[in-house]
Amino acid sequence: MNKTSKIYIAGHRGLVGSAIVKNLQSKGYTNLVYKTHKELDLTNQQAVAEFFESEKPEYVILAAAKVGGIVANNTYRADFIYENLAIQNNVIHQSYVYGVKKLLFLGSTCIYPKNAPQPMPEDCLLTSPLEYTNEPYAIAKIAGIKMCESYNIQYGTNFISVMPTNLYGINDNFDLEKSHVLPALIRKIHLAKLLNEKNYDEVIKDLNVKNIEEAKEYLAKFGVDEAKVEIWGSGKPRREFLYSEDMADACVFLLENRDFKDTFNTEDKEIRNTHINIGTGVDISIKELAELIKNIIGFKGELYFNTEKPDGTMVKLTDVSKLHSLGWKHKIELEDGIKKVYVWYVDTIK
Numbered sequence: 001m002n003k004t005s006k007i008y009i010a011g012h013r014g015l016v017g018s019a020i021v022k023n024l025q026s027k028g029y030t031n032l033v034y035k036t037h038k039e040l041d042l043t044n045q046q047a048v049a050e051f052f053e054s055e056k057p058e059y060v061i062l063a064a065a066k067v068g069g070i071v072a073n074n075t076y077r078a079d080f081i082y083e084n085l086a087i088q089n090n091v092i093h094q095s096y097v098y099g100v101k102k103l104l105f106l107g108s109t110c111i112y113p114k115n116a117p118q119p120m121p122e123d124c125l126l127t128s129p130l131e132y133t134n135e136p137y138a139i140a141k142i143a144g145i146k147m148c149e150s151y152n153i154q155y156g157t158n159f160i161s162v163m164p165t166n167l168y169g170i171n172d173n174f175d176l177e178k179s180h181v182l183p184a185l186i187r188k189i190h191l192a193k194l195l196n197e198k199n200y201d202e203v204i205k206d207l208n209v210k211n212i213e214e215a216k217e218y219l220a221k222f223g224v225d226e227a228k229v230e231i232w233g234s235g236k237p238r239r240e241f242l243y244s245e246d247m248a249d250a251c252v253f254l255l256e257n258r259d260f261k262d263t264f265n266t267e268d269k270e271i272r273n274t275h276i277n278i279g280t281g282v283d284i285s286i287k288e289l290a291e292l293i294k295n296i297i298g299f300k301g302e303l304y305f306n307t308e309k310p311d312g313t314m315v316k317l318t319d320v321s322k323l324h325s326l327g328w329k330h331k332i333e334l335e336d337g338i339k340k341v342y343v344w345y346v347d348t349i350k
Contacts, residue, residue: 001029001059001102001256008033008057010042010091011064016106016164018171019248020061027252033057043086052094059255060095060103062088062144067137069178070312074133084140092147096157102259103159104251105148107141109277109318110134111163119281119319122163122273131313145275152260153271160260162251165279165318168337169244170344176222181286182241185231185293186342188224193299195219195226206349228302229294232309235287240279240317243337246330250278253328262326279318280330289334296338 011017012034113128148159223230263274
């Protein structure tokens with residue numbers, strides 16, 4: 001790529017997409033193209049075809065997807081598989097039709113079997129059943145990997161697939177009902193601290209409610225008060241977390257320096273599992289994570305682990321040896337990343 005190459009970022013407002021835009025701009029790329037969902041519905045085949053015909057991007061980053069937590073994935077199963085397949089089919093196919101030089105497709109480590117070996121290597125894909133609750137989403141992402149592989153093999157395209165671990169960062173979703181564990185813990189512990197310090201005006205502002213009584217009643221549903229924060233499960237499950245700006249840096253590194261031919265052994269008769277895990281290769285227990293966030297925020301109360309609630313998968317860690325062999329390693333450690341996100345969150349609320 002050169003600094004004036006036309007690069008289309010699909011999903012530029014999301015956690016990863018916004019970080020990629022920021023990374024590209026910081027490196028001096030000046031010809032970035034992106035559209036909001038209102039401007040371009042990626043599930044609409046004709047609209048996507050017309051966009052590619054008009055813009056003719058040289059490079060494509062496919063970070064757009066319908067995403068959600070466990071409840072949403074399990075409730076809206078048809079929506080998750082249909083919309084994600086439609087987005088992928090349209091963008092990947094039109095990238096082929098209009099001769100895109102390189103495409104980067106972003107998936108998720110939920111593609112791996114429920115009982116995958118730990119850490120999870122790329123070649124454990126499709127070796128046993130998936131986790132049931134997110135099976136439709138995972139199957140869509142697996143289809144995206146196979147679509148990229150298949151177009152590369154048949155048409156000689158240069159499409160790369162990357163599978164990030166659990167991401168967190170600036171522009172994350174902090175909704176107490178829908179957010180993932182790390183941003184949820186940051187917000188819950190922050191609000192508990194404000195209650196503990198009787199900083200009620202800030203609580204009211206954060207939650208956008210009328211008064212502190214309404215705020216306390218709402219927070220009680222999530223196990224948050226001035227003395228404690230409830231956390232689901234035992235705190236024993238271990239998770240891996242990657243800062244979104246590191247993820248963006250990995251994506252841009254691969255776009256600039258690596259091609260599809262670098263993602264597999266050219267001596268193999270069968271080309272498969274060409275996707276690349278993007279992570280740190282380091283995990284932490286939920287209890288350790290909560291304690292770390294508590295210390296960073298400065299909450300003086302207690303953390304209560306509700307063992308009547310489910311733990312979920314006990315370990316979920318990526319094998320990042322392939323990524324390291326390609327020349328990239330994460331730079332931002334978890335504690336530093338959480339500090340950055342917390343400062344951003346507080347500044348944003350203000």
